Amino acid sequence: MTVMQIDGGIEAQARAYQDQLTKPHGALGSLEDIACWFSARQGKINPDDLNPHIVVFAGDHGVCEEGVSAYPSVVTGEMVKNFVRGGAAINVLSHRCHASLSVVDVGVVSDLRGLHGIVHARVRAGSGNLLREPAMSEAECAAAIRVGREQARLAIHAGANLLIAGDMGIGNTTASACMICRLAGALPESVVGFGTGVDDAGRSLKVEVVTQALERISEIPDAQVLRQVGGLEIAAIAGFYLQAAESGRPVVLDGFIAAAAALAARMIEPTVAGWMLASHVSREHGHALALDALELSALIDFKMRLGEGSGAALVVPLLQSAISLHNEMATFESAGVTEKTDEQNG
Amino acid sequence: MTVMQIDGGIEAQARAYQDQLTKPHGALGSLEDIACWFSARQGKINPDDLNPHIVVFAGDHGVCEEGVSAYPSVVTGEMVKNFVRGGAAINVLSHRCHASLSVVDVGVVSDLRGLHGIVHARVRAGSGNLLREPAMSEAECAAAIRVGREQARLAIHAGANLLIAGDMGIGNTTASACMICRLAGALPESVVGFGTGVDDAGRSLKVEVVTQALERISEIPDAQVLRQVGGLEIAAIAGFYLQAAESGRPVVLDGFIAAAAALAARMIEPTVAGWMLASHVSREHGHALALDALELSALIDFKMRLGEGSGAALVVPLLQSAISLHNEMATFESAGVTEKTDEQNG
Numbered sequence: 001m002t003v004m005q006i007d008g009g010i011e012a013q014a015r016a017y018q019d020q021l022t023k024p025h026g027a028l029g030s031l032e033d034i035a036c037w038f039s040a041r042q043g044k045i046n047p048d049d050l051n052p053h054i055v056v057f058a059g060d061h062g063v064c065e066e067g068v069s070a071y072p073s074v075v076t077g078e079m080v081k082n083f084v085r086g087g088a089a090i091n092v093l094s095h096r097c098h099a100s101l102s103v104v105d106v107g108v109v110s111d112l113r114g115l116h117g118i119v120h121a122r123v124r125a126g127s128g129n130l131l132r133e134p135a136m137s138e139a140e141c142a143a144a145i146r147v148g149r150e151q152a153r154l155a156i157h158a159g160a161n162l163l164i165a166g167d168m169g170i171g172n173t174t175a176s177a178c179m180i181c182r183l184a185g186a187l188p189e190s191v192v193g194f195g196t197g198v199d200d201a202g203r204s205l206k207v208e209v210v211t212q213a214l215e216r217i218s219e220i221p222d223a224q225v226l227r228q229v230g231g232l233e234i235a236a237i238a239g240f241y242l243q244a245a246e247s248g249r250p251v252v253l254d255g256f257i258a259a260a261a262a263l264a265a266r267m268i269e270p271t272v273a274g275w276m277l278a279s280h281v282s283r284e285h286g287h288a289l290a291l292d293a294l295e296l297s298a299l300i301d302f303k304m305r306l307g308e309g310s311g312a313a314l315v316v317p318l319l320q321s322a323i324s325l326h327n328e329m330a331t332f333e334s335a336g337v338t339e340k341t342d343e344q345n346g
Numbered sequence: 347m348t349v350m351q352i353d354g355g356i357e358a359q360a361r362a363y364q365d366q367l368t369k370p371h372g373a374l375g376s377l378e379d380i381a382c383w384f385s386a387r388q389g390k391i392n393p394d395d396l397n398p399h400i401v402v403f404a405g406d407h408g409v410c411e412e413g414v415s416a417y418p419s420v421v422t423g424e425m426v427k428n429f430v431r432g433g434a435a436i437n438v439l440s441h442r443c444h445a446s447l448s449v450v451d452v453g454v455v456s457d458l459r460g461l462h463g464i465v466h467a468r469v470r471a472g473s474g475n476l477l478r479e480p481a482m483s484e485a486e487c488a489a490a491i492r493v494g495r496e497q498a499r500l501a502i503h504a505g506a507n508l509l510i511a512g513d514m515g516i517g518n519t520t521a522s523a524c525m526i527c528r529l530a531g532a533l534p535e536s537v538v539g540f541g542t543g544v545d546d547a548g549r550s551l552k553v554e555v556v557t558q559a560l561e562r563i564s565e566i567p568d569a570q571v572l573r574q575v576g577g578l579e580i581a582a583i584a585g586f587y588l589q590a591a592e593s594g595r596p597v598v599l600d601g602f603i604a605a606a607a608a609l610a611a612r613m614i615e616p617t618v619a620g621w622m623l624a625s626h627v628s629r630e631h632g633h634a635l636a637l638d639a640l641e642l643s644a645l646i647d648f649k650m651r652l653g654e655g656s657g658a659a660l661v662v663p664l665l666q667s668a669i670s671l672h673n674e675m676a677t678f679e680s681a682g683v684t685e686k687t688d689e690q691n692g
Contacts, residue, residue: 022428023435024416024542028656029629029649070370070686078683082368087676089369096667196370197686283375300646300664303375310374317663318646321442330433337424340416340543 003271004248007043014039017046020331024340030299034277034319035326041250041275042161046327050320052099052252053160054309055151055240056083056090059107059144059232060126061171062135063213068174068206070197073126076170077110083168083308084117090166090308097316099164102155106147107169107232121147123232130175130229131213141227141235148239156247162316163244165237166309167257170196173284176260177210178229180286183222183263184293188214191286193256193305226264237261242268245275252312252319255282255304259290266294277319280304280311349617350594353389360385363392366677370686376645380623380665381672387596387621388507392673396666398445398598399506400655401497401586402429402436405453405490405579406472407517408481409559414520414552416543419472422516423456429514429654430463436512436654443662445510448501452493453515453578467493469578476521476575477559487573487581494585502593508662509590511583512655513603516542519630522606523556524575526632529568529609530639534560537632539602539651572610583607588614591621598658598665601628601650605636612640623665626650626657 014036019025026032038047058080060073082088083103094101104119105112109126112118123143127135136144148165155163169175173195181191188210194203217228226235238261244251245265253262253276265272278296281288283305291298299318304311332339360382365371372378384393404426406419428434429449440447450465451458455472458464469489473481482490494511501509515521519541527537534556540549563574572581584607590597591611599608599622611618624642627634629651637644645664650657678685 027652082681087681092671092674306373325438328438335428335433
């Protein structure tokens with residue numbers, strides 16, 4: 001499979017259409033860019049309204065035994081139950097942006113087999129400790145990627161035209177930091193953040209763990225970074241992004257973990273980022289670096305560091321507003337409004 | 347009248363409540379601040395959902411005869427008609443954020459008396475040419491302020507708990523630039539922008555007009571800046587903000603013109619900015635300077651420069667999301683989620 005082509009011709013036509021709307025040229029700033037971005041990807045001068053679907057992928061991390069997180073691994077499973085009961089941030093935000101929501105166990109340590117309302121696709125009960133061993137075998141990593149691909153296919157089949165992946169996994173900022181350091185060419189000191197809320201000593205420990213993990217894989221090729229120092233939910237998100245791009249559906253990236261998964265997806269398919277919009281820049285160190293490496297610009301900076309897809313879901317109303325403005329505003333001609341007095345640059 | 351007191355005790359209780367929600371402390375970043383900001387102003391730990399009302403105030407500017415705008419003054423009236431027919435950006439955005447919308451003629455040159463669907467409150471057919479004479483007499487300025495106050499009172503009486511003022515007035519970036527230079531203590535070169543889209547020569551002319559207008563009023567006290575170099579719709583917006591603060595209703599500021607009006611309102615009542623949230627930072631030069639002077643931080647930077655209240659309306663869904671998260675998320679206790687493993691800063 002290959003990534004779907006983006007229609008530059010339609011984008012140019014959408015731009016020309018924008019300039020007929022009753023506002024000074026360019027006065028809607030980023031909103032004009034967003035509308036035309038969707039035009040090019042939907043192949044329509046007037047893009048359809050958004051029908052977003054959010055999938056939260058949950059998995060645990062063996063590296064937690066090194067003490068890198070402020071919360072114990074049991075919280076991953078507890079939060080999955082919170083998602084099912086509707087009490088988490090992503091529940092509120094998916095409701096606010098009229099998105100449907102799925103939750104997938106791709107590798108939670110707690111036994112969730114009896115839990116209704118989630119997708120049971122556990123590849124393994126938590127990843128290996130990336131400090132000392134590969135996080136996943138090759139077969140496990142491939143299986144996790146397939147889980148993500150399958151979720152994207154299902155959402156698209158159900159009519160979604162905008163896909164969002166969220167993450168839940170205690171310890172996953174450590175895994176993501178390893179991946180971003182290696183794939184964006186940055187140092188642990190610049191990339192490692194406070195995660196769910198470790199203190200300065202906790203962060204120093206994380207920097208040390210990431211540094212040693214990177215040493216462990218220093219002779220291993222980039223293509224293996226995901227399985228060596230990633231995680232099950234991160235691999236699933238990478239697969240989700242790959243399938244979205246191959247099926248020609250835009251994705252909105254969330255934060256730090258999403259960026260690590262996006263970098264992994266780009267290792268597999270270099271043009272995948274053409275289908276990605278960056279929602280927010282996280283407070284987690286190194287997220288901005290990862291977005292730079294992906295050549296993406298975040299829409300907002302709200303100092304969030306939650307994951308779950310929360311930042312991506314938050315901006316969906318802004319994206320829909322951009323499309324609604326593009327489609328619903330009057331033109332100078334239809335409204336009988338006088339255009340500029342003379343030819344001026346603007 | 348005086349500005350309503352803000353309840354710091356409730357704000358502290360709202361903060362404490364935020365820390366019980368199922369997320370790492372502070373992980374929702376600015377969204378937590380926004381929810382608590384509304385808690386303090388509504389006097390409720392769990393603030394009510396937003397019921398926004400938008401008023402677009404329209405007026406013309408005598409200074410247009412100096413050639414400071416890319417569009418002729420007739421466009422102000424034409425755009426008012428576009429608002430009535432629902433074809434403008436603010437129509438689309440008010441619909442998107444479930445806001446009611448009023449349009450007020452406070453000083454349009456075109457004769458709109460026969461137009462249904464707007465509030466007819468014209469104080470004068472366009473302001474005086476601020477380069478050569480006061481924009482308004484004292485009586486006219488006071489009347490325009492009263493128009494804005496009355497619109498705020500009506501909206502509050504109808505149940506609005508969030509007020510937004512928009513502007514429509516060809517030439518009003520020149521008036522606002524004069525006000526911001528004088529009231530924020532900045533130079534025309536830093537404040538004057540491209541408005542609706544003049545070219546570099548047009549901007550140089552604007553800088554010169556603003557410089558000379560500021561010279562004309564250099565011996566006149568700050569309290570007269572609004573009437574000397576402002577405009578009818580800017581005075582109305584200042585009155586709207588004053589009434590909102592006196593009635594204890596938050597406002598969301600739009601862009602450059604809104605900031606000029608906010609500075610004028612603060613001249614009249616120094617604590618009025620406590621009731622203001624800044625939505626976006628405009629592409630118009632000097633808006634960021636004006637927000638600094640108001641000690642406000644914008645939520646987003648979308649490079650917009652439209653007015654009409656568009657930037658303020660755009661962010662309303664973000665504000666509502668902040669409130670919904672605050673009110674609807676589960677607590678650690680109610681969800682049975684384990685809290686942090688030990689006392690760590692985070």
